[in-house]
Amino acid sequence: MSIETIISQFVGGLSVSMLLFLVASGLTLIFGVAKVFNFAHGSFYLLGAYFSYQAIALFNNFWAGVIAATIGAGLIGMLLEICFIRKIRGRSEEGAFQILLTYAFILIIDDAVKFIWGPEYKTIQKPPSLAGTLEIGAVSLPKYNLFIIVLGIVIVIVAWYILSRTKTGKIIQAASTDSQMVGLLGVNVSMVMSLVFGVATAMGGLAGAMAAPLRTVTSGSGVEVIIESLIVVVIGGLGNFWGALLGAVLIGEVNAFGVLWLPQWASLLSFVVMIVVLIFKPKGLLSNEPTRKKI
Amino acid sequence: MNRKLVTILSALLLCLTYSVSFAAETIKIGALYPMSGRGGLYGQDSEAAIKIAVEEVNAKGLPGGKKLEVKVIDDQSKPAYAVTVAKRYITEDKVNFLMGVVSSAVALAVTEVSKEYKTIFVGTDHGATDLTANAFQKYYFRVNNNTYQSMMAGAMYLKEMGGSKKIAFIGPDYAYGRDQLAELKYGFKKLGVKADFVGEFWPKLYEPDYTSYITAIIAAKPDILVSGFWGGDTVAFIKQAKAYGLFKKMKYAHFDAGGNYELFSALGDDCPEGLILGSKHHNNWPDTKENKQFVAKFHKATGRYPSYAAQGAYVGILFIAEAVKKVGNAENTEALVKAMEGMKLKMPEDPAGFTSFIDPATHQMVQTESIGITEKNSKYPPAKYMLGKFKDYPADKIMPDQEYIDLLKKTKK
Numbered sequence: 049m050s051i052e053t054i055i056s057q058f059v060g061g062l063s064v065s066m067l068l069f070l071v072a073s074g075l076t077l078i079f080g081v082a083k084v085f086n087f088a089h090g091s092f093y094l095l096g097a098y099f100s101y102q103a104i105a106l107f108n109n110f111w112a113g114v115i116a117a118t119i120g121a122g123l124i125g126m127l128l129e130i131c132f133i134r135k136i137r138g139r140s141e142e143g144a145f146q147i148l149l150t151y152a153f154i155l156i157i158d159d160a161v162k163f164i165w166g167p168e169y170k171t172i173q174k175p176p177s178l179a180g181t182l183e184i185g186a187v188s189l190p191k192y193n194l195f196i197i198v199l200g201i202v203i204v205i206v207a208w209y210i211l212s213r214t215k216t217g218k219i220i221q222a223a224s225t226d227s228q229m230v231g232l233l234g235v236n237v238s239m240v241m242s243l244v245f246g247v248a249t250a251m252g253g254l255a256g257a258m259a260a261p262l263r264t265v266t267s268g269s270g271v272e273v274i275i276e277s278l279i280v281v282v283i284g285g286l287g288n289f290w291g292a293l294l295g296a297v298l299i300g301e302v303n304a305f306g307v308l309w310l311p312q313w314a315s316l317l318s319f320v321v322m323i324v325v326l327i328f329k330p331k332g333l334l335s336n337e338p339t340r341k342k343i
Numbered sequence: 344m345n346r347k348l349v350t351i352l353s354a355l356l357l358c359l360t361y362s363v364s365f366a367a368e369t370i371k372i373g374a375l376y377p378m379s380g381r382g383g384l385y386g387q388d389s390e391a392a393i394k395i396a397v398e399e400v401n402a403k404g405l406p407g408g409k410k411l412e413v414k415v416i417d418d419q420s421k422p423a424y425a426v427t428v429a430k431r432y433i434t435e436d437k438v439n440f441l442m443g444v445v446s447s448a449v450a451l452a453v454t455e456v457s458k459e460y461k462t463i464f465v466g467t468d469h470g471a472t473d474l475t476a477n478a479f480q481k482y483y484f485r486v487n488n489n490t491y492q493s494m495m496a497g498a499m500y501l502k503e504m505g506g507s508k509k510i511a512f513i514g515p516d517y518a519y520g521r522d523q524l525a526e527l528k529y530g531f532k533k534l535g536v537k538a539d540f541v542g543e544f545w546p547k548l549y550e551p552d553y554t555s556y557i558t559a560i561i562a563a564k565p566d567i568l569v570s571g572f573w574g575g576d577t578v579a580f581i582k583q584a585k586a587y588g589l590f591k592k593m594k595y596a597h598f599d600a601g602g603n604y605e606l607f608s609a610l611g612d613d614c615p616e617g618l619i620l621g622s623k624h625h626n627n628w629p630d631t632k633e634n635k636q637f638v639a640k641f642h643k644a645t646g647r648y649p650s651y652a653a654q655g656a657y658v659g660i661l662f663i664a665e666a667v668k669k670v671g672n673a674e675n676t677e678a679l680v681k682a683m684e685g686m687k688l689k690m691p692e693d694p695a696g697f698t699s700f701i702d703p704a705t706h707q708m709v710q711t712e713s714i715g716i717t718e719k720n721s722k723y724p725p726a727k728y729m730l731g732k733f734k735d736y737p738a739d740k741i742m743p744d745q746e747y748i749d750l751l752k753k754t755k756k
Contacts, residue, residue, distance in 0.1 A: 053562040060554035067552070158379065167384040168647060169575050169609035171725075174586075181588060190586035193554065262583050263551050264575035264609065268380035272549045304555035307544065311559065315516050315547040 052186040053308070061304025062297070063193035066200030069296035070255035071273055072280040073207070073289055074248030080287030081224045081244045084133055084146050088153035090274030092121040092249040096256025097265045098161055101170045110175035114257045121253020126246035128153060133245070134238060154271060162267045170265035196258055203251070204293060211289065220244060224287065279318055283325045285332025294333055369412035370405065370673040372663060373432030374443040374656075375425050375453065376468075378417035381549060381574060384605060385445045385468060389656035390415045391645050396660035406671045411664060418444065422452035429456040429464075439673040440465060442659045445652065447471030447519060457482045461676055463683070465663060467655035468623075470599060471518060472526070472743055475707035477751040482676070484683055484706045486662050486690075487623050487655040490519070490599050491526045491743045496621060496712035496736035497598030498530025501567065503734075508538035511563050511593075513556060513580070514571025516545035523571035523599060529747060541565050548573070553580045557587050570597040577601060578609045581618075590615040597621070598714060605650040607717075607726035614717055614728035621714040624654035626723055628713055628733045629694040637691040648723050658690050694735050702742065709738045 075089045099120040100113030107113075136145040173179075178192045211217040223230045223240050231237040255273075263269065280299050284291025299318045306317040325333060374393060376386035393413050401410045414436070418425035425444070432438045433456070441457055441464040444450040450469040457464035458480040466474060466485035470493070475485055501508065512527070514520025524543065531538050542563035544556050557580075560568060568589070572580055577597065584590065595618045602620030626638045626648050637657060641649040662683070667673045669682040684703040690710065693699055699710040715730030723729055 050562075053558070056558045056562075057555060060558045064552045064554050155379075162379075162383060166647070167387045168650075169384070169578055169605055171578075171609045171611045171613060173612065181586065188588055192586060259551070262579065262586075264578040266381060266575045267383060269549075269551065269575075271380070272551055276551075304558075307546075307555040308559045308562065311542065311544050314555075315545060315550075 049308075050186075056187050056189070057304045057308050058301065059187075059189055059197070060193065061301040063196045063300075064303065065296045065300025066196050067255050067259050068276060068280055068300060069200055069293055070203065070251050070258070072277040072284070072292040072296055073203075074251040075274075075277050076281045076284065076287055076292045077244055077248045077289060079281070080289065081220055081227075082129075082133070082241045084245075085143075085150070086248075087147060087150035087274065088128075088157065088270075089249070089252055089277065090270035090272070091154050091157040092125055092252035092270075093256035093259070093273050094161060094267065094270035095124060095157060096121045096253030097172070097260040097263075097269070098165055098170070098256075099253065100257035100260055101165070101172055101265060104172060110173070110261075113172065113260075114254065117253040117257030118250045119253075121256070122246040122250030125249025125252075126242050129242050129245035134241070158267045158270065167267070170260075172260040172265060174261040192261065199258065207289065216243075276318070279322050281332075283322055283332060285335030288332065288334045291332050291334035369410050370440075370663075370667060371436060371438040372411065372413040372440045372442055372660070373429070373436060373438035374413055374415040375418040375428055375441070375449070376415055376443045376656075377420045377445050378415070380420065382420050382445050384650060385574075385652035386415070386417065388641075388645075388650045388653040389443060389445075389467065392641060392649065392653035392655075392657040393660055395640050395644055396657045396664075400660060400664040405664060405667055409673070411660065413442075413660070414438075415443070418446075418449050420446045420449060422446075422449050425449045426452050426456055429453045430460075433460045433462050438462070440663050442663070443467055443656065444469050447474070448517075450474055451478055454478060454480055454483045463663075463676060463679060465659045467659035468652050472522060472747075473751060473755060475702075475705040476743060476748040477755045479705060481680055481706070484662070484701060484708075486658045486688075486708045488710055488712060489707060489743070490523050491747065492710070492712055492741045493599035493621055493623075494523050494526035495530045495533075495741040495743075496714060497569070497596060498527055498534055498536065499736055499740070500598070500619065500714050500734060501596065502531075502534050502536045507566055508536060509541050509564070509566045510538050510569055511542040511544070511560050511565035511567075512540065512569045512571065513544040513546070513560065515548040515550075515573060515576065517548055519573060520545065520571040524569075527569060529750075533744075546576075549576060551579065553583050554587075556580075557584045557589055560584075561587060561589060561592060565593050567594045567596055570595065570601060571599065572597065573600050574603075574605075575609070577603075577606050581606075581610060581615065582613055585613060585615055590618070594619060598712075599623075600651070602715060602730050603651045604648055604723070604726065604729075607723070607728055608648070611725055611727050614726075616717055616719070616728070618717040619714060620717065620730055621712060622730075623651040624649075624692050625713060625715070625730060625733070627720070627729050628715065629692070629735075631691075631693070631695050633689060633693070634691040648726075654691050658688065662686070662688055697738065699738065705743070705748070707742070709742055711738045712736045712741055 078086045096117035100117040103116035104113040182189045280295035284295030306314040376389045378386040445468045447469040470490040472489040472491040598621040602622035666682045670678045687698045687700040713733045715733040717728045718731040720729035
């Protein structure tokens with residue numbers, strides 16, 4: 049096995065990891081802070097792809113699509129939180145309602161997308177500046193995939209800064225530990241929840257827009273992405289932001305090298321990793337048992 | 344479970360329960376297609392094509408002045424759900440025929456219902472060879488090709504192409520993908536083609552990202568990559584593989600579903616030139632009056648060009664209508680089965696001078712397969728590339744032979 053193949057496989061795996069991280073981090077953030085398991089999180093990824101498609105059709109600019117996807121998905125996420133999810137908070141059967149409600153969002157968003165944009169697959173071109181391939185020795189690396197990796201790293205740094213160095217970040221961390229106490233200290237907890245929902249769904253939308261030039265833009269793709277994100281989140285520790293990063297990199301690379309060395313079993317490997325983690329660390333790799341509340 | 348939750352769940356179930364009502368004194372057809380999720384495009388195109396066919400048939404008239412009436416229900420691509428829909432169609436709505444189904448897994452479940460209730464089931468879209476081989480039952484007919492026909496035509500194409508045969512295969516990790524590889528290998532054996540398989544890759548169906556597979560395929564250094572993807576998975580794979588320059592390093596051949604129009608419309612300018620692709624139906628081939636009329640009618644009705652699924656559904660209706668005309672009614676199932684066996688039907692995909700017909704032994708439509716190469720063509724927008732330089736493979740040369748059917752019977756049942 050040549051070193052070029054290994055590098056190529058590693059970098060490819062990393063670009064998959066970063067897209068996975070963008071979706072999974074939102075999912076885990078919502079769970080950590082709002083204690084909502086947002087089944088519909090993949091639908092914001094889907095909405096991101098379609099918003100981007102629409103904005104590009106209007107402005108003929110890829111970056112306009114990325115901005116529209118991020119803001120659009122975030123606004124809709126906040127709206128759904130304010131109009132629906134907030135209404136069921138605190139009910140005795142909240143868990144079941146959350147599942148029903150967010151599952152309903154999947155069906156509604158899927159059909160709405162088909163109704164508005166039609167059933168056929170959509171296509172989004174890469175921006176011309178990122179369309180080429182970078183040749184380093186015998187290794188070919190598509191510029192676009194490299195850009196996704198860089199973007200992922202930037203988001204990780206920004207998230208780290210916000211969560212640990214700003215007041216808002218500290219409030220979010222505190223709210224995830226004990227939202228009642230934070231409320232008693234005079235913080236508008238509802239607003240924090242809406243904000244977290246908005247940021248998390250915006251990241252889903254961003255992932256959708258970034259993935260669109262590489263993947264198939266079609267209704268139903270939100271459901272597929274949520275399954276892998278769920279695996280990532282479970283491996284990293286439900287509600288743990290850094291766990292989502294670790295889980296995403298682990299799954300991306302396990303798949304990448306699984307395909308190279310064990311192609312017959314590749315699609316099973318992420319589940320095997322999940323099972324092994326669940327056996328030895330039932331709350332996930334970065335979860336501090338039994339609190340499960342650390343961000 | 345508390346009471347409120349039960350109430351909500353019951354209300355939800357009630358909403359999900361379909362309501363179907365047929366008018367009296369019509370010939371009733373119960374159609375099952377996926378109308379939601381990834382397969383939704385095929386269901387919607389099928390429904391549009393059914394409407395066109397029903398209008399044509401009813402305008403010409405049927406015995407006793409009866410009219411065709413078709414209901415389409417979402418089978419959700421789930422076998423168990425489709426079985427309840429099919430049973431409901433038969434027992435409650437008293438349909439005369441079942442038709443449709445995109446997923447082979449769903450079709451294998453529905454054919455059992457058709458057998459149990461002795462109701463004719465006309466398959467219009469699914470590809471599993473099993474249905475007209477080891478899982479054959481006399482009330483099942485299929486008007487679209489099976490994967491064996493596509494892969495046999497593919498094996499012939501690759502043989503004619505000459506050159507060395509270092510082949511890698513990638514396909515979805517379920518029966519549809521696995522069957523295609525087995526059929527290609529069988530085809531090579533039958534044609535005496537020596538091939539060296541340097542890699543087999545099995546991503547799951549609907550895998551969103553193929554990056555790792557692409558780099559691994561490039562590392563395996565095949566001359567030809569044969570693909571067995573279905574639907575939108577092909578779009579994702581091609582977009583991602585193009586960035587890695589895969590199509591410059593090897594030929595890409597994809598015989599059963601690679602040349603579907605919806606891929607060209609989705610890929611637009613991203614479509615590489617020189618891909619070797621086949622499909623169940625091509626919008627620009629054959630260049631016959633029948634095909635042009637069908638494509639034009641569909642475009643007029645929907646404002647878009649049809650995916651392959653539309654032709655299957657369109658032909659399914661014409662096939663049923665033809666059998667009813669022959670027998671004189673839609674009630675005598677046994678006579679209808681007899682009439683359908685060996686029945687000839689001109690399909691839009693038939694090349695000039697050939698008419699498809701049902702093989703009496705397996706109930707499979709005997710039809711030609713056409714394989715072409717991608718080239719620039721913007722006559723069917725939003726597609727920027729279409730297939731050209733088509734080669735037609737004769738219907739009798741690509742039907743599963745008895746040896747293969749026996750092999751399936753031995754290994755699969």
